[in-house]
Amino acid sequence: MKKKYVLLTAIAAVVDVTGWDSAQAQNTAHTEGPAATHAAHRHQTAKSVPAARPTLKAVKAPVSDPELIHVVASPVQAAAHTIDQETHALQNVPQAATRIGAQELKAEHITALPQAARLLPTVQLNISNPRNTTINIRGLGAAGTAATDGIEGGVAVYVDGVYRSRPATALSDLVDLNGITVLRGPAGTEGGMTATAGAIELTTAAPDLHTRHVYGEAGVGNYDYNRWSLGVTTPLIKDKLAVRLSALGYGNSGWVKNLAGGGDINGQTSRSFRAQVLYHPTDELSVRLTGDYAHLRENCCSGGLYKIVATKTDGSAVAGTLPQRLGWAGYGATAPSNAPYTINRSSLSDAEQEDMGLSGHVDWHHANFTLSSITAFRWWDWAPHNDGDLGPANAILNSNAKVDQRQFTQELRFSSSLGRLLDYRVGAFYMWQENRVYGDTRYGPDAGAWYGYGTGSSPVSGISAEQASNVLNNYDVRSYGQPTTNYYGLYANGTWHITRKLDFVTGVRYNYSTKTGSFSQWQVTPESYNSAVTSVATAQKIWGLYGSNTGYGAHVDNGFVTGQFVAKYHVADNAIVYGRYGRGGKSGGLNLVSFSASQLSQGAVSPNVGKETDDSFEVGAKAQFLQNRLLVSGALYQTNDHNYQVTAVHEYQGALVSYLSSAPKVRVRGAEMDIHYSPLANLVTSLSASYNDAQFLQYSTSAPPELAWKGAYSLAHTQIPFVPRWALSAAVQYSHGIGKVFSRPLDAYAGGSYNYNTRMNTSSNNSVYGWVPAYGTLNLNFGFRDHQGRWELAGFINNATDERRVSQISQGSAASGNGSWYAYVTQPRNFGFIARVNY
Template sequence: MKTILGAALLVALATTSSAGAEEADDGVSRLPEILVSARRRTENAQAIPGALSVVGGELIDRSYTVNTGQLSLLVPSLNYSSANPRNTAFTIRGLGSVVVAVSQANDGLEPGVGFYVDQVYHARPATAAFDFVDIERIEVLRGPQGTLFGKNTTAGAISIVSRAPSFDWQAQGEASYGEHDFFQAKAAISGPIIADKLAFRLSRLATRRDGVLHNVALDKDQNTLNNQAVRGQLLWKATDALTLRLTGDWNNFKSECCTQVYLRTGTSLRPAARQFPALAAGLGYAPPSTNPDDRLTDIDASLAVDTNEGGVSLVTDWDLDYATMTSVTAWRFWNWNAANDRDYTGLPIQLTQGIPSRQDQISQELRLASNGDGPVGYVAGLYYFRQVITGRPVSIYGPTAAYWLLGPAPQFPSNLLDGYGQDGRTRFATDSYATFAEVNWKPIDRLTLTGGLRYTIESKQGDYSTFVFGGLQTIVPALVSAKLSILRPQTYAARSDDGSLSGRANASYELGGGVLAYASFARGFKSGGINMSGLPLNAQNQPALATAVVAPERNTTYEAGLKADFWDQRLRFNLAGYYTEVRDFQATLVDSTQTVALRGYLSNIPKVTVKGFEIDAVAVPVAGLQLRASVAYADGEYAEYPQGPCPLELQGSATTACNLTGGRLSGLPRSATTIGGDYALPLTLASRPGEVFVHADTSWRSSYYGDPTLSRFTLIDGYNITNASIGFRAAQGWSVTVFARNLFNSNYIQNLTTQAGNSGLILGTPSDPRVIGATLGFTI
């Protein structure tokens, strides 16, 4: 019923405001030209022969889209998962980097989706969890992008472009307040320092919200929000041909976050006494609720997130008349610290778990892009990137750990693991060098041929060292072995050196009448990874199922599509079909043969395939009304995976590996749809001329597996979410808006976790409840 109401609301009201349409001299509203820099030069998005989505800054503001997770509701092919900011992962068409349900993000794995802000590559996906600040537009590109972007990306790229300084004085801001004590304030001011020579822009954002999960043991709300961000920019026009843009930014997320609630209990082949119902009964424990929609928890360990990131970049553009030379120089950092209760219960199984981390990166890109629209166009560049990540993996168990993880007394003393823990140090370093080029050639009128090549050299070094301490001191071999089955000291160093040639070819033809047809072929490459979360070990203390270094990933993508503007530029329709094959797909897995699985390790899946299609449409049927619809269908599967990890249903047997060939690719819904619209009507309110506006968008996603093992207990049901707003915008520049996020209070699971220890307990992050609020804004 809610879905029907959501669709009816959109049909009646409609998604992107009247600002998204241009009125011609004949009085007809038409779709505007969308200018993007997806191919590293400014051009019409409809002229680019490839699949991409563009979300403008006005739509971002109107839809109250404040981060990458919410962006995925507007871009169906983008999938986002984040149990906490560090464990953030996003995929495009199901490909990228997936963080599995019980593991920490593995620092030795390169993301398959590149995340860029103002042309600067952000190496850690965790930085995408911060709120957007003063955004002009976001471009989401699908498929390999190595011949155009500095850092190699095999699955696609998210390119965020912030609003630039202006030589005219500008000021804008807004303040929003809503349910759950939600508060957000955004402000920006820009203007000249030296007329026509030097301009500045200063942007600020603050977001906070009370917790949406209630801890019954502590009688307090948890999973709060508290984001702070600031960005400062200077734009210097040194000459008519030379422009420099200096940017500095800082972002902080400090909250009592992030935990999960009881979702369900799965069964395995372990003895019944070693599964969750019997284990919990033996301690007289029951979850505060078995309905995740109640949003109740009783965790007893500390919960906190304190993370920040920032940096400085300098972008220099030098117009040489025939081409533009661009230099992008940047330094960035990321700090992470958190406290977790990784058993997710009110039992003292694990007292402390975390991995405080620090990342620093520097990058330099030098690029030459042709100007004009001649028969030959080109982009060529050089790129260097270095990052260093240091971490301290810490874990300490409590008084019920031995019972829960090993078995009851007298076989194991109840205090065997009380105070038993692990500490250590990790260091991961990457050096990447690349040269890339792409050429567009128009041999005849309407036909454009494109070819691009990239050569990448990457060197990675990983050092991992941990020691154990505490617990019952014993020399009994069986008890020593039991302790080491939970945590054991481990030290290793690994290195990976890769060099690879990749590229793409594309042919496009203007059919006439505003229709462009294209077909493309691309080969992508992602360098090998290093396990930086420890290696799973068998009884002989030898690596099992994984090695310290995993092989490079190779992506082959075929794509064909149409881009068309119809109905006198009042209807835009884009269609893309694709087939992707990935060899040695890099994934983070968990060794289900171990007594307790706390961290994931990297491994290669021999072959993964994804095929599907995407449709994007936008229309301006009447003045003031704009409608949008996007559909993404993707059929992803493990094409070859004979030695995969076993699902929960088979754990506890003698089977150490399971054949997952032919199974669905985890983390990928088969279908995702977004429908939306905006309507604006001129209106004079209390003698104040302006317009009343309505915005709405609704998104559907089908079910998908939340874990690579494809256990039936990790299936996440499909869901629908609808957002809407209505307000008045005065000609004088002020506005008032009433908004609703999750208008129909839809309950769904965002991601899930399997409790460490193979008890069968499955936890989930429930959806945020409905938030209704109001916004006051101004523009000068």
């Protein structure tokens, strides 16, 4: 019995040191998606890095039991395993990559990708609202914040292996989130969707086949912050069948005050639910079924008035400025603010989003191969309400675009090896997607005066403001656009083990996409219109200025080849150097917006957007030092992008219309560094930094609004919008035992993170008024917990120094040329407390 106890004690010590038990291994085996499996496939079959082995020490037993031996791990090896296993594994992947593990996500109370962006300096999320969102890596992906209903992003986002084509669906809170991995550079030959800029994989905890857990949390804070979660995972048939049910709720009130009343803005309420079944009938077969639902309601996102420009750079006056229009409508002028934490709106912007799906992931491991299938069907519904004139007037009551999206994806992949020479994967990916976009712009009783009727700026001479309001009050312009996508991809990827130290990775992919769509726009005459006040002929002329009856169809299809070639050399057991060439691409798309028939016939605009390709070159090195307690990786890169899909702006019927266009040549080059260091057990630090020079080399669009310039305007050799030149993030977490409470060991912990970005321009044409100043944010966390993790009391302070900064600046679009600029702002200091239990 004593010998058996010694053996069990030794095993327990090893498991405790590594932090890696069979349940965790089971979870990892079933949460890999394209980004994660890419990393796993690349490191598991190449020359493996020796795992850190615990140093076993015999401690003298008490006299009463001379045969009893306690086995413990050395402090050095315990420190090495403070950094999670997946982060260690990425050190053998010959591609720039960053991971945020479960421990850091929990410490920073991160449950969604936007919250994690502060720890990912090469990832930029540009959000006007969930629909108008773009995700970039190294400055590429999609420039601007225009809606991309008819096109895919250049960054492929996955949740548990399921591709999310709409950026809004990547913003939802994820219950049981346990890891975020970012792969930088063209992706797709390993699986999933092809991408030009990289891939982001979010994983959630799978059901536990061995042990039952019941867990929950509740939190409160300022700005009415509230947070809760509940979950249970339990085996139904031990080692064979398990389920996990979980839910998450989050909410806060806004921090931007509305002077016109009606409440603050930038608040939200989020609810997420997830149900999973994991079936493992044999050692060879596993099946994971997932159903999820998320609901988001927000009175967001709307910028405050930041600047009013009354003259252009040549000294000419801007006609119909915002103060002038407010004066015509009988309202006092609204003063801009350098820190616009106030707005003055007659109605608040709000929106609701529903995101839900069903998926099945099947893996069959047999002999020398693995056959996998990932099947998913997803729904996304977006219903906004926006104050169209962005002020106190009732000129444009709403300007909305409701979206109903449906998506089906299927991926099949086969992985195997040819002896010690080659490990390979072949697969196929299919996606069907349909977006139904319902537009609605309604004008109000102040519209006639707002647009300057009866003044020297009247759009139609001889018409008074009263006559125009008779025509425009409750005038409705509605539209419907429906892009439908069918995408097909075939890929193959192999790792050739040339020598014990040298590997070559080759991959090729064929992509084919077809998109069809149509757009229609029609007028809805207001019931209150009185022909005795304004003649029918005049009314029709006025109605046509703000939305004519129009429609057109569009179609685009293209096929293209992408691929990669990588050379990786092991300079030592714990160090590699590599060189990588990647060819990325994404298919063309459709612009289904309010283009007039004359614009289309003259070729001034096009409903089609051409396909985009890029060539990326990267050299890098990764190494582990100090017995795997210090992980260092760095890379130099250059990407040459062809026909970069960007946001353009044009004036149409008294408003600014955003649409997708192409920049013929873009170049991005820079350097990146990631460091993880654990000097002692329970202390882990990380530092990520990037320098990114992203420029248009050839691109012409509309001129910045401050210029008196007609025709095309060149942005060659200017910075791509929404890309900071320098970005940095740092994080630290430390925990330590502080004694016992009711005979149970108690730990205290503290940590924090800091992120910093240099200035960037957030206008589509690099206007001088679109520059966002550099700023940094400090976040802190602290708490106490039972050493076994059964309970925890945590506190946090986000934006601890209360930096009130502008994060994005955009030109007002309610009336083109009105000289107004609006700014989105960072959240002020936010603090709270969270209690957690886990049994």
